[in-house]
Amino acid sequence: MDIGPAVNKWTVDYLSNAMGGTPVKVHVSKEAKLDFLSKNFTYKTMPFNKFIEQCADCKSDDFLYLRSIGDDKRGRDISHISKQFPQIANDFKFPSFVSLLSEKDLYFSSVLRVASKELNLWTHYDIMDNILINVRGSKRVTLFSPEDIPYLYVVGDKSKITNIDESEDYIREHFPLFLKATKYECTLDEGDGLFIPSLWFHNVLSLNFTISVNIFWKDEDVHEFYDKNDVYGNKDLIPASNAFANIDKALKHLNSLPEKYKHFYYKMMINKIEQKF
Numbered sequence: 001m002d003i004g005p006a007v008n009k010w011t012v013d014y015l016s017n018a019m020g021g022t023p024v025k026v027h028v029s030k031e032a033k034l035d036f037l038s039k040n041f042t043y044k045t046m047p048f049n050k051f052i053e054q055c056a057d058c059k060s061d062d063f064l065y066l067r068s069i070g071d072d073k074r075g076r077d078i079s080h081i082s083k084q085f086p087q088i089a090n091d092f093k094f095p096s097f098v099s100l101l102s103e104k105d106l107y108f109s110s111v112l113r114v115a116s117k118e119l120n121l122w123t124h125y126d127i128m129d130n131i132l133i134n135v136r137g138s139k140r141v142t143l144f145s146p147e148d149i150p151y152l153y154v155v156g157d158k159s160k161i162t163n164i165d166e167s168e169d170y171i172r173e174h175f176p177l178f179l180k181a182t183k184y185e186c187t188l189d190e191g192d193g194l195f196i197p198s199l200w201f202h203n204v205l206s207l208n209f210t211i212s213v214n215i216f217w218k219d220e221d222v223h224e225f226y227d228k229n230d231v232y233g234n235k236d237l238i239p240a241s242n243a244f245a246n247i248d249k250a251l252k253h254l255n256s257l258p259e260k261y262k263h264f265y266y267k268m269m270i271n272k273i274e275q276k277f
């Protein structure tokens, strides 16, 4: 894609000078594969220049990851690169369809992502459509269709499988159903953009130090159902989170029953939902 001068201009030195000591909140981990279950990372606020220099440094002991986020007086806010990074935002040319989205009030956010070499972001889905545009370095993106939910060991919006590259033996022992999942894999090089449809699971591995921008937008058909408090583009649609809350309640009711009856009603509930397909 034609993404403007950023593709050549966004070197560590240039960005470090342009952004200076602007504070950014980043994920810091001793391990390359971020794990939301064991929480093997912390959040740290760092000056941008120090962050990007350390992030690009292969010899650093820490793996760093920036996922930009806006902030206002009330707390976290939606990310827009023109707001959080005005010094560099004009170097990046948005795809032309974004102005059409804005006209229809469907544009949601633009997110700057900077990652250390080998950093691996867990498999997750987002609730909005998205184009992930890679500016520097290259990243491997693995997609899974929503049809593969039964094979992904999903907890909330993420998969429990932190390392999708584990050996077949390990997977067979710990996550046997994952062997049935279909991986759609590609490598994004500089200037490549990938459309990631809402609800498609994705896992992103930085093959080297990477800088990307991604743009989330809304689906006209469900416009009124987005959660107003969603700043990441990943909160379930309101009717869906209500449904989940009711499932939790239903399961709690069944908890008071002995195993035999509980099991029976689990099956009955699954059956009821399966009849919807």
Ligand SMILES: O=C(O)CCC(=O)C(=O)O
Residues within 6 Å of the ligand: 113, 115, 121, 126, 130, 131, 132, 139, 196, 202, 204, 212, 214
């Ligand atoms: O590139 C990354 O680090 C993650 C991208 C991602 O999750 C997204 O674009 O929704």
Ligand SMILES: [Fe+2]
Residues within 6 Å of the ligand: 124, 125, 126, 202
């Ligand atoms: Fe995502």
